[in-house]
Amino acid sequence: MKITAARVIVCCPGRNFVTLKLETDQGLTGVGDATLNGRELAVASYLQDHVIPCLIGRDPQQIEDIWQYLYKGAYWRRGPVTMSAIAAVDTALWDIKAKSAGLPLYQLLGGRSRTGVMAYGHATGRDIDETVDEVLRHQHAGYRAIRAQSGVPGLVKVYGVSTTGRMYEPADNTLPSEHDWDTALYLRHTPRLFEAVRLAVGDETHLLHDVHHRLTPLEAAQLGKSLEPYGLFWMEDPTPAENQEAFRLIRQHTTTPLAVGEVFNSIWDCKQLIEEQLIDYIRTTVTHAGGITHLRRIADLAALYQVRTGSHGATDLSPVCMGAALHFDTWVPNFGVQEYMPHSQEMLSVFPHDWRFDNGMLYCGETPGHGVDIDERLAARYPYQRAYLPVNRLRHDGSLHSW
Incomplete structure (x- = not known):
């Protein structure tokens, strides 16, 4: 089995979500969530520009190897953008693996x-x-x-x-x-x-x-x-x-x-x-x-x-x-x-x-799989809308405080 296509879908049905969808040469697909609240496009770009080119042609069944490849291979480890992108790939791969086995995901775990x-x-x-x-x-x-x-x-x-x-x-x-x-x-x-x-x-x-x-x-x-x-x-x-x-x-x-x-x-x-x-x-x-x-x-x-x-x-x-x-x-x-x-x-x-x-x-x-998909046609009706999380300031002097 090989990954033949991958795409990032950004939509805003009330709030912004970033979804990765993987396709294989056997007709199986998998989806993963890559949403990072208030910094959604950073993860979308990381996936689109840096991760997806490395996935095409790989065997989606090799979940552990792909995880290590994306984590260690980037050299710059950890951080919310990197790990959210890796999570989306990983979740989509588990989705595919469970579908291939004909089982709900929890059975594979x-x-x-x-x-x-x-x-x-x-x-x-x-x-x-x-x-x-x-x-x-x-x-x-x-x-x-x-x-x-x-x-x-x-x-x-x-x-x-x-x-x-x-x-x-x-x-x-x-x-x-x-x-x-x-x-x-x-x-x-x-x-x-x-x-x-x-x-x-x-x-x-x-x-x-x-x-x-x-x-x-x-x-x-x-x-x-x-x-x-x-x-x-x-x-x-x-x-x-x-x-x-x-x-x-x-x-x-x-x-x-x-x-x-x-x-x-x-x-x-x-x-x-x-x-x-x-x-x-x-x-x-x-x-x-x-x-x-x-x-x-x-x-x-x-x-x-x-x-x-x-x-x-x-x-x-x-x-x-x-x-x-x-x-x-x-x-x-x-x-x-x-x-x-x-x-x-x-x-x-x-x-x-x-x-x-x-x-x-x-x-x-x-x-079979994790049981969730994305309706891409419907998602297209809800385009991305920039949104930020608030900041917090102390009321007595206006200095920035943890939010």
């Missing part, structure tokens, strides 16, 4: 470890009362795990909360919008939020919260300790993780479980965090961490230290990524939870898929 995948939803509100209402709505919809985010009194814009009451989508401006931030206001407000939420939902529902890299290690430790009475499933991205040792300080002061990794792109970004058991959940994704091949390595390392997976799954990743992630989740023995932010109907129409959500659980399909 080793079969089922579970009947379904627990998902967590996003409950957001402009204030505590609105957030509580949204948490209860998710609970009634069957979610066993719910992420709660609330507006903070005194701040105009807060990550994860729409000012219009609609589903939150951060990449919504042709130039970066600017949010304001005040750590003291946030640290006073967040424990009050979870006191109200826990009182409303009871003890059985898992509650999660995303800090979004905005605290110092000591501030994160203070927040984690103040949230301990409410039994969080996890506190996500409490501090920037470029310095992995920073999590040691947080760990010394709180037993609130820690999750990190949606911005990671290789095993080296989380090696120390895992080996020193400084985190409880690793949130790397199929799309941003080099595909299924590399994500398996991260998950296997994590399993040695009782760290579980909790892959990022917001709509900055396409339904192709979700399809591949659910096959991975169905297999991986040290699964924790899967983030689920529903795609819009126009997004789902561009990406025909066989995975489904039901009563708080996600289920991969039984179609």
Whole structure:
């Protein structure tokens, strides 16, 4: 079998997605997600100008060799652009291999470890009362795990909360919008939020919260300790993780479980965090961490230290990524939870898929491959629209802060 053609499809059915499609001389095709939120065209160019010429004529069944070729052969290793491009190739190759075998992808990985995948939803509100209402709505919809985010009194814009009451989508401006931030206001407000939420939902529902890299290690430790009475499933991205040792300080002061990794792109970004058991959940994704091949390595390392997976799954990743992630989740023995932010109907129409959500659980399909394709004619109706993620500035002096 040989790869005979490859193309990059960039479309915007509500937000920008980058999709790689591979074709073979046996009529099999495979698709992979290469979306890098706010930097989509960088990955599209990397694929089109540098990767695709190296793929034509290769045997798509040699997944490991192609992965090593693209990773080591470029000399410039790692980084979000490179690893997202490699991930798209890798995911498409696994799609082809599973189709060739006539099996759903999870069977090639080793079969089922579970009947379904627990998902967590996003409950957001402009204030505590609105957030509580949204948490209860998710609970009634069957979610066993719910992420709660609330507006903070005194701040105009807060990550994860729409000012219009609609589903939150951060990449919504042709130039970066600017949010304001005040750590003291946030640290006073967040424990009050979870006191109200826990009182409303009871003890059985898992509650999660995303800090979004905005605290110092000591501030994160203070927040984690103040949230301990409410039994969080996890506190996500409490501090920037470029310095992995920073999590040691947080760990010394709180037993609130820690999750990190949606911005990671290789095993080296989380090696120390895992080996020193400084985190409880690793949130790397199929799309941003080099595909299924590399994500398996991260998950296997994590399993040695009782760290579980909790892959990022917001709509900055396409339904192709979700399809591949659910096959991975169905297999991986040290699964924790899967983030689920529903795609819009126009997004789902561009990406025909066989995975489904039901009563708080996600289920991969039984179609050979990962079960997701792209309708290229329909995708062409949604051309790329430049969009950026926001930036964050401290409200008292305007200095740039982590967003």
